[in-house]
Amino acid sequence: MSTVRIGPLLPPWSYGFIVAFALWIVTISATGPSRAGGTLVATVAFAAFSVLVGTGQMLVIASGPGNIDLSIPSVMTLAAYLAMSAMHESDGLVFLGLAVALGVGVVAGALNYAAIALLRLPPIIATLAWSFVFQSFAIDFGGEATLKPPPVLAASTTFRAAGIPILPGAVVVLTLIVMVVLRRTVFGRSLLAAGQSERAAYLAGVEVGWVRxxxxxxxxxxxxxxxxxxAGFTGGAALNMGDIYLMESIAVVVLGGTSVAGGDANAIGIWGAALFFNLLGIMLNTFRFQAGVRLFLTGVLIIAIVALVPHARARA
Amino acid sequence: MNKMRHAWRKWRAALVLGLALVPMLASITRADGIATGDTSRIRIAFSNSYAGNSFRQVMIRDFQDAAAQAVKEGKIKGYTVVSSNASVTEQASQMQNLILQGYNAIIILAGSDTALNGAVKDACDAGIVVVAFASGVTEPCAYRVDYDLDTYGQAEMNYFASRFGTKPTNLLEIRGLAGDGFDKRLHAGVEKALAEYPNFKIVGQVYGEWTSTVAQKEVAGILPSLPTIGGVLTQGGDGYGAAMAFEAAGRKLPIIIMGNRQDELALWKKERAAEGYETISLGATPSVSQAAFWVAQQILAGKKVPKFVQVPLLQIHQDDLDAWLAKVPDGGVADADFSQALTVAIIDANADHKPIPGIPAPK
Structure with missing residues (x-):
């Protein structure tokens, strides 16, 4: 079976990049070409964070229909709080802090899946419920204050080599690794197989539970x-630091060409969608649209892109 | 059955009202204006729309501290705090529960200025004193304790005028949440003040959502397109993020109006030492919950209180920066207790249309 394509024969992931490029042109046509570089650097710096959370969300969404992680903002906050308090603003402890953060994140993810698999809760409920628990822990861990990062962490997140911020570069490398993992490794193939058909994957010997x-x-x-x-980039862990990433983590995945129905992941497309989102905000600010118009334009553009993106090829 | 319950509710409302009137009749107002009617049997609840940021966490603790102390001194019998998760329907149903639990007064930080009117009216009808604070509630039976946001914008613009005089100057305005009432009112104050100073021009405007990370992101995004910025108008919680964005873009730090956060004050002090940086800091204090608490207590003690009580913003100037910074907890926000005496002085100033007493700097 194949779907009829109406649009031009471009891969689904390219649409975010195209619209992002168009927004960039529109913005710099209003502000002058001398601002083009600065706008791009600022966009890429923030898009990197959207890509990090989006890549995680993509793995979950691709693992099967209905799978989604709504606990991302609270996991970000809790991990940042615990890592910052483990480091006490001490430069020597940045790797300890990193380990604490990663540990918190992996345990939180495992708890999410445990609630889904053992209690048979729908992912949307399980991860939302855990997100309240994680957020409560974060409040208990000094929610009355912003916890500062060690100077080295703050400096390294904004570090530039020859004018190019280094952090987004590292995230690009991560995206490339994820692409290879999805295409070439047993885990990647199993994840997509589980996402396409749980039963077929099971019969083919994929341990669906472990993969998810x-x-x-x-x-x-x-x-x-x-x-x-x-937390390093913005000067500290704050209770509401993750709030904007709930919607964004899902939106960048969907706009990036990953199928919501699972089984088809697109890592590079997340970059296009993340650039689009951040440039959209910059453009709306540049033209100083009223609050209502901003929300309207955001909504219309998202719908337009999703409608235009050709549906992923149905597999034979 | 339902009818009976309804009748009972009506009776109880009358009873509560009657009981509330008893101390009112017996009340004595002392020379310092503090009403001393017996409130030792009353209970006061705090209905909070959202608890998910550090400002609100401190606000809740401030209320609990003041209320616990009042219980110890026999000024009230009990208190409670309920927070909804930024959902007005949840907050409305929590209000109904507080009414059923028979609290004598409810102080409310409303998640919407209209959606809770029904619940507020129900509470008033049950004889409960309702004090809405730091949020608009349009139901007229509620008392309101709030800032005059015109003065917020005015103070920011006045400070810029004192620094730049009539020199043409570009400003960047960081607003709150798009479409929010607080943001609209504060922005209206800025616009009004702007009309008086034609040499100032707002060349950029972003929505920082009172959050450092969001403000940093939005400012970083618009900054490359902007000319040299002389000053940054803020709404609190966004100054540090703005400073980070200027720093990351390799630009000279403009005069950023700070918002009483410790990181902002520490940055101000650092820059002051390095190159004589000068600015002011102003903002709401989390302890406004205490002002609302004492207003409710005073109403029940028989004091005559105007329907709108304006409370002062906390202002920090160059001279008292060190004193405040020493007092603000690391990563926290500047805060100062609203005592019963200060609250009564504020009520009286409102009633007599006199200047509102400010929050004194720490010694």
Whole structure:
């Protein structure tokens, strides 16, 4: 079976990049070409965080219909709080802090999947319920204050080599690794197989439960990593630091060409969608649209892109 | 059955009202304005729309501290705090529960200025004193304790005028949440003040959502397209993020109006030492919950209180920066107790249309 394509024969992941590029052109046509580089650097710096959480979300969404992680913002916050308090602003402890953050994230992801698999809760409920628990822990761990990062962490998240911020570069490398893992490794193939048909994957010998557990754990780990780095980048862990990433983590995955029905993941497309989201905000600010118009344009553009993106090829 | 319950509710409402009137009749207002009617049997609840940021966490603790102390001194019998998760329907149903539990007064930080009117009216009808604070509630039976946000924008613009005079200056405005009432009112104050100073021009505007991370992201995004910025208008919680964005873009730090956060004050102090950086800091204090608490207690003690009580913003100037910074917890926000005496002085200033007493700097 094959779906009829109406649009031009471009891969689904390219649409985010195209629209992002168009927004960039529109923005710099209003502000002048001399601002083009600065706008791009600022966009890429923030898009990197969206890509980190989006990549985790993508692994979960691709692992099967209905799988989604709504606990990402609270995992980011909790991991950032615990990591910052483990480091006490001490430069020597940045790796300890990183380990704490990753540990928190992986455990949180595993707890998410445990609630789904053992209690048979729908993922949307299980991860939302855990998110309240994680957020409560974060409040208990000094929710009355912003916890500062060690100076080295703060400096390294904003470090530039020859004018190019280094953190987004590292995230690009991560994206490439995830692409290879999805295409070439047993885990990647198993994840997509489980996402396409749980029963067929099971009959083919894929341990669906383990694969999904890994997907959730990796998602938690990537969210926690994003929280850790974001705390360094923005000057501290705050209770509401993850709030904007709930919607964004899902939106960048869907706009990036990953199928919500599972079984088809697109890691590079997340970058296009993340650039689109961040440039959209910059463009709306540049033209100083009223609050209502901003929300309207955001909604219309998202619907338009999702409608235009050709549906992923149905597999024979 | 239902009818009976209804009748009982009506009776109880009358009873509660009657009991509330008893101390009112017996009340004595002392020379310092503090009403001393017997409130030792009353219970006061705090209905909070959202508890998910550090400001609200401190606000809840401030209320609990003041209320616990009042219980110890026999000024009230009990208190409680209920928070909804930014959901007005949840907050409305929590209000109904508080009414059923027979609290004498409810102080409410409403998640919406209209959606809770029904619940507020029900509470008033049951004879409960309702004090809405730091949030608009349009139901007229509620007392309101709030800031005058015109003065917020005015103070920011006045400070810029004192620094730049009539020199043409570009400003960046960081607003709150798009479409939010607090943001609209504060922005209206800025616009009004802007009309008085034609040399200032707002060349960029972003929504920082009172959150450092969001403000940093939005400012970093718009900054490459902006000319040299002289000053940054803020709404609190966004100053540090703005400073980080300027720093990351390799730009000179403009005059950022700080919002009483410890990281902002520490940055201010650092820059002051390095190059004589000067600015002001102003903002709401979490302890406004205490002002609302004492207003409710005073109403029940028989004091005559105007329907709208304006409370002062906390302002920090160059001279008292060190004193405040020493007092603010690491990563926290500047806060100062609203005592019963200060609250009564504020009530009286409102009633007499006199200038509102400010929050004194720590010694």
């Amino acid at each position: 557990l890994w997907a959730y754990a990796l998602c938690g780990g990537l969210g926690a990593l994003a929280g850790y780095l974001l």
